[in-house]
Amino acid sequence: MRSTTATATTAIAPTAPAPAIRLMAALISIVLGLTLAMASGLSFGVQSALADETADTGTATTAPANGSGATQTVIAGPVPNIIITGYTYGGNSVAAGATFPLNFTFQNKGKVRVENMVVTVDGGENFTIAGGTNTFYFDRLAAGKSLSQEVQMQAVSGAKSGAQGITVSFRYEYVDQDQRGSNNADIKLSVPVSQPDRFQVNDPQVPESLNAGEESTVTMAYVNKGKGDIANVEATVEGDGIEAVTKTQYLGNVASGASGSIGFAFTPTTTGEVNAKFTIVYEDSDGHQQTKEFPVTLSVQEAPAPDIPSADADMTTQEQTGTPWWVVVVGVVIVVAVIIAIVMVRRRKKRKKKASVDEAWDDWEKGDGDAGGPSDGNGNGPTGSATTSGVPATSAVPSDDTADMPAVASVADMPGNGSASGARRRH
Template sequence: MNRKLVIKRAVIWMLSMMITLCSASPVWATEAAPAAAAAENLAETGNGKTEEIKPAETNLSEAKPEDANPPGEKPGETAPPAEKPAPEKEKEKSPSGSGESEGSGKLTVDGYEVYAALSGNTSIDAIRKGKNVKLVVSVRAEGLTTEEAGKNGITVSKLSDSFRNAGAAKVKVTSKRDENLEFTVTIPKAVYSGRGNELRLRVNYKKSGIPSETITAEISECEEYEGKGDNSEDATGQPVIRIKRISPQTAVGSGESFGLELELENTSKESDIEDLIVNISPGNGLYITDDTGSQVVSSLGLKQKKKITVRMTAGQELAGPSQSVDIEMKYNYYSGGSLTSGSLSQKVQIPVRGGAAGQPLIRIGRGRIDRPVNAGETFQMVIRLENTSQDKDIRNLTATIEPNDQIYLLDETDTRLLGELKAGTAVDIPVRLQAGAELSQAASQLLGLSLKFDYDSDKGSSQGTIAEKLVIPTNGKSGKMNIPTPNIIIRNYSYGEKVTAGQVFDLEMEMTNTSSVTAAENVVVSLDTGEGISINSSSNTIYIPKLDAGAAKKQSIKVQALFQSKLQSPKITISFKYEYLDGKERKQATSSETIAIPVYQPDRFELKSPVYSENFRQNEEATISIPYVNKGRGQVYNVEAKLEGDIPALEKDLTLGNFEAGKSGTIDFVVTPKKTGKVEGKIRVSYEDEAMQQKTEEIPISVEVMEAQNEQADFSENDEMARPRGTVLWPATALAVLLATALFAAAKARKKIRDRKMEDAKREEQDDDWDDVFPEDEGGEEDENGTAEEEQDAEERTEK
């Protein structure tokens, strides 16, 4: 081994050792060794050739973990063993949702708890349809430790099962780090659907390599609903909230501050109350000193009680022995599996002392009623009147009883003449009453009482009045629940295939009463048309005497789409006003709907007869033109034209784009016919109107193609037959040569004549000189004649 190869091998070995020492895990040295060996195998020999060199005896892959310290460790410390990739057969710590993987971890349900939702940890024994509950499920994993899954590495989602409207699931890991994974899943709110008893959950892990798994818990407390079809009768009634005044217990004096403490109780055994808001409105003699008269009570579970307190102050003048405080409550509750809004209004009486200046005070109360009054029940109530004044007697006292529409008076008259009521004394008035056959859902009914009397004041005999309302507890559940209000909707409506501007069309509507038990009567339907559409030749009001429960009625009216409208979908608002019977009470209701009708501009795109070039000759270019005009108010889109037939053209398919309203022009095809005679074909024009409907028009074409025009008319037929076809250049060239030759000959002849005339002129001058010397003889005339003939001959040759 030469010196150069030894040096190179040493360098490679040093680089490998450096990589090993700098690695965070000794496993990396194992990965670096094959790379060093591969580089060494391709070392260069001393003579410049490359040959394979066997690896050195030192194998870096056998480096022990203690030979290197990863970053962050002190020298001398032993690094932990590297985690080698597990082979495929060692996947026993990867739980599988299906449990089919060999040796995989499996989730099991250890147990569960069912609580009433929004009621803390109150356990329940039965879950009926529409019940809102809280579920807590305990889960255990076999073959998967808490450390492997991660303390915060688990998420749970609820799948489709027997519960709906569920809130977000909350996960809490209860196992230690090195123990098998155990955790609880809490679903704070879930509504039982009435079918089955399964709760299905999907468990997901944030760490990669651990697949998700599905678990199922069977909730034995579920009581399946056995009804069929419409389950509206299974809906839970509105829960009733009973209000009890806790304080003040003694009469409140003028200007005195006090706290009004009320106890709210959910009397329902089926529905929890959520989002409860209590609004307190005192009478004229009492004032709220808190920032607001509204109290927010987040929830009120089954049979649960909660207290609220409002700080108040009594005014200087208090009329009567008590003051009324109006309590209005708004809340949500689950009925039939859906969240429903409810409201209740009640009055609370607060005893007071004092009153208007000089007027004695009469405290009004009633005798004890042991239990709430049921619907249709007859009962007797004792009204007690007490003159709280210490020095003023009351004379001519009369009491008038004012029953409401659900509490009836059975006595002969509603007015009692009581006469005199001395200071500090009291009188009892027995009253016979009966509850109506249909009581409302309210927990109590109010009975009015008005008092009139005379008394002595500083100004003499005066008259005083007091009006109060007495609270009678009632059991609204015993009465029949108010029937739901029927609703009238537009189930279907039609207007034909397409409506164009200016068109009169029939709008057909199908009106349906959605109630299954209550008919709608005296139905008045009103149509309010917006911009772009109007009622044509009929009223915008329709009267329907009766629309039975679940019935439908079709009604048709004529409507016209207007030209000037820029809207493409004019709207029509349809309003319903009707009556219905709730027991023996007639009530009114209203509803409305809005429908839209798409309106398109009419298509008035026109194509005219084709126009041809004047002469259609064989092998010559010509033009076929189709005039067009868009007479409509809308565009036509994606216009295309195609020439069909045995006519060669420069371009047979034309894409012309969009034509706006009012545009006109021609569609031109440049053709070169190859054959003579009659040529026929057609031009197909396609486009889309504003309704995006494809339209196609075909224009037939027919033209006579003549033969190509001859270049030289004096050629004989034989010469034309013998002349080669396909070239027309040689006759023009020959003609140009002949013309040039003739011009050259004419110019030469004119020059010769001009030279001859000049010679003749010189000769004449000489002859004149000789004539002066010699007399004229006979031969002179002949010479002159000969010269004239020669000139005439020259001119004729020039003309030729």
């Protein structure tokens, strides 16, 4: 081939110009350059493929440097992490005592795959597993991949209201740079729990009779039978034909199991049937406002005219409200005893005074008999001289009014009386 080319060249040499030869040489140089460039690109692609293939193990192999065939090893990647990217629990909230499906999705955020994974779900004191198990096993999970798991759970009847926690735990292994490692992660989920509204208010207790213009009271008993507290309890009374000094009452919070009563004081202003409404407003354990209304119809009558008490009624009232009868009897007995004592004392005094007067007369008569004066010629002795003294015989006994006077004998001693005592004084 070469001699043929040379021969051809020799044959055409006389006719081919020199510039044509230089052009052909330039074309040959271009073709050779393109061929070398294509060979270099192929080598670069093979090197990139080898690096991608070893990415999962955290190592990378580069092309030989300067044709020596040596390789370089880079530092291992970070520990792979597992996170929960989303979860559902069947609605806006879970009622206490109800079952619900907990569905969660988890993802491997690392650069290497994880193996031998164990997942555990723990509901704490507010949730339990509604049948089945709370532990699950997964053989492997590649880098960047996700898996989902569903668990049937139940909120216990005594669960607290509000957001309550559920813990999902992950334990797994991984291989990096031909070495096996392990890791674990605990992730908490929040599930809202609602207690049923069991705040009970009884119907209003209305009096049997209501009078216009007179204040009356209506009471309502309540009890919180729920597991959670209720807050901001307010009670209101309203209606045409009634007046209330306090139309709205604020009761505050009512704890679980607490009870009490609400009293409404109002005054009907018209007679007949009066429509009124009692309203209770509060916030349940979930913070939602609840309202209970109790419409009632009141039968109001005209107030009766006031009774004017009579005199007999006043006396009867006084007797009924006066001193007890036994006190009166004792008082009468004491008064009678005092009167009797006074009468007896007076009688004794009178008897003593009369006795002293009698003794005075006796002494006077004895004195006349001892004088032995002459008779009056009529056979009368000294006694006769006493009767002729001009003092009546009846005056010998003094009356009660003269009981305190001196003895009558002093009268006989008066001058001019022809008494025996006077005769004695003359002798």
